[in-house]
Amino acid sequence: MTNEIIRALENAGREGEVIPLCIMEAERTYNYERLVKQLKKAGRTAEAEEWIHKGIVATRKKWPGIAGFLKKELLDIRSHKKDWLYVTALCADEFFEKPCLKAFEEIQKASEKAKVWPPVREAILHFLRSGKNPREGSNDWPLPDTGIERANSALFGGPPFTDVLIDIAIHEKRVDDVLEWFNVHKQKRKDWMGDDLKDRVATAIAHKYPDKALMIWKELAESRISVANVAAYSEGAKYLRKAQKTLMQHGKTSEWDTYLHRLKEENRRRPRLIEILDALSQKPIIRIKH
Incomplete structure (x- = not known):
């Protein structure tokens, strides 16, 4: 229904009424996605960011899919502005919430553009080894606060987080570290260890x-x-x-x-x-x- 109304307004030359309509819809139905898209389309990126932050607060617990979309929109806005420090900080937020190799690679891409990869990488690896989040009182953390409420990490168990450390060591071709963390992983996961992980480790160390x-x-x-x-x-x-x-x-x-x-x-x-x-x-x- 809203799409039809927007098309009718645009066809009638009443584009100025579209965004107020989307604001009303977002406040009533939590459809922040349409509002943010319209604001970006109009070049009103500062307002889009304001609504992104409001939308994340309103949806992250009940509708995490919407919050995830809004974060991607924020990432897109800041990427177009070439604000690589902030982009890296957004990627870091994602990593600390759901640590994995893919998130690590995204941080690397952004932080290399921001020219802060070495300290960011070291802080991330320290977090995976110790569980200490560098965003919490670390003077060596070079990234700004994103202004988004931090979620708890989805990592299973306590540090060291060996499955992610193994994946990163394989990615970086650090063979001795692959073997070291695999041995630690075996001690942590005596009851179960994925066959896919074992196979990837064997492939990485075979030569x-x-x-x-x-x-x-x-x-x-x-x-x-x-x-x-x-x-x-x-x-x-x-x-x-x-x-x-x-x-x-x-x-x-x-x-x-x-x-x-x-x-x-x-x-x-x-x-x-x-x-x-x-x-x-x-x-x-x-x-x-x-």
Whole structure:
């Protein structure tokens, strides 16, 4: 309905009535998105920012999707102004609320433009190691306050936040740190650790620590093929191929053949699994008699 009214006003040459209508709608229905878009369209970015802040306060708890949209609009306004310090601060707010590699990369892009990446990076890594938020009383934090109420971090458990530290270390190709944080992570998450994370760690360390990567891939493969399920066998084979490639690259063909033979011996009563393992052989297949 509001869209139709706006079109009618614009067609009648009454554009000046559009924004007051959107203000009334935002105050009554919390549709701040339309108002902000109209203000930006009119070039009234200062007013748009005011309504963005009002809208975030009004919607962040009950309608976080609206608040998220408004933050993106604020980011867009400040990016067009090339206010890179403030843009970096917005990205940092997002990171501290929902820490992940993608958010880390966004901070890096913005802070490099603002020429503050080294201190920002160090503060972020310190936060992930210690849990200490640099925005709270740190004299070394180079970014301004965004004026947006800070939300609690969505990180699970206490510091160090090893899953994010591992992802960042992989991204930055710091192999020794990948292995260090992976070992810490294993101690923290004794009950459960995602297979995807294990696989990414193995891939990251394989060229420098092939034996450790092989241990991870073998563990992943054997946990899969222990399940009497063809789909699980195929998943296990995916990890076995990675182990095979690493062994071949290091001239350890005989070690691979011995390992594959052992798997076949241990699973000789699973013909579908044997077929999959046969496909990994480097020489003609000799069937194991049942």
